[in-house]
Amino acid sequence: MAQSKISKTHEYDSIVIGAGLAGLIAANQLEHTGRKVALIEALDVLGGTSRPVQSPAGTIDHSLKFFPETEDSESTFAWLESVLGQPIEREIIEAPPVTYDEGKFKPFVGFGDQKLETANEVSAYAKARFYKLASSPKDWIPRLIETFTGTVMTQSYVTKMTVDDDFVIEILVNGAKRLSAREVIFAATPQQLTKLLPESHLTTKLRQRLLKGEFFTSINLDLVHAAPVTDSSAIHILKGANEEPSVGMFFTPVTTDDGRTLQVSQWTTLVPRDITDDSEVTASALKQIKRQVKRAYENSLEGLVKERIAVSPTSHGDLTGILGEDGRWPKVQNLWLVTSFQDAEKNMMGMLRQARRTLAGLVGEPAEAISHDTDLHEEGPAVTM
16 A cells, blocks of 8 residues: 555545446455445446346346456456455357348458448457356446445545645545545546646646547447347447447347246447537437347347437547556556556456456455466556556
8 A cells, every 4th residue: 555645634544436346346345454445426326337227128237248258367257256255157158259241140350441440449349259147247236335334425526636746635526525545546437537636647648648549438229129039149240331330249038027038139339439428429329229230130129128228438448558557547656547448458357357456456366366367467468458
């Protein structure tokens, strides 16, 4: 833990900003070391984009969650099991990604020489081997909420961070409440820090990447189909002419109490973050997803039982090569950033890997998790989230 300049009157040992999956993991792990922890969340519920959602087909994840098999995925899951205090049953599925073109399904082999803004982000889903989990973020979030006993502040916006020399000495919440702690873990959208921190504590390189880098907002569409559509478990990467691709997958059909057999599919497409305030952009993206799904599965949208829209601002992007491996903020000794943008792996797996690295530096790792991957810190991303 960093040596603090804060007076003995500070309220907390640790403040975690953002109560999505990364924030809840951090809050739990810090609390388990005996720290007094405050968890700050802008929404009125915890869980962020990982919170569970109720549907006619049962509880589903809040938009598409995808876990590719990676070099250290098994050790990452072992670590997460130690955090949750329960096993995560899983199996590896081998199903190469597919696309739909010229009236038939084909293996997805990339975009060729097409110039697509979202190509790198979409390609992260194009994996032939991935995990099917018996439990997923929708199940982990309630568990983490239940086990955390520290201070929870919902509907609370951090409006300023006061830095003395190289320490965050005070956090202003909702423009009025002042909090202090020896360490601050930021698990919210990184771009917010350009407004919260003094300009003197933002390196030029980091500021430019945060403000001008390629970041995307995901437009998500969850569909509950009135009947099974396909038995394919593969990731679908669908694209029409002059369109950005949509990524999605179909889940195992379920039979409801009233005897219906329903199937859920979840889809996402990405749009540049700087145009997502335009409602027409969101509407156009949703129409594009439906158009692409209907092209591939002609009758799939007939009699839809439910459709659910979710917009996740600045959900995809890249900050690799900017921060140290543990996510410590440059020029600030007691501020750490936890986001998938820091990791060579993207999306949920990248976030878990980065959370593991950051917390290993702050609180250490359970012995059973370390034993699965003794070379974790040597293997991490080439100084990258």
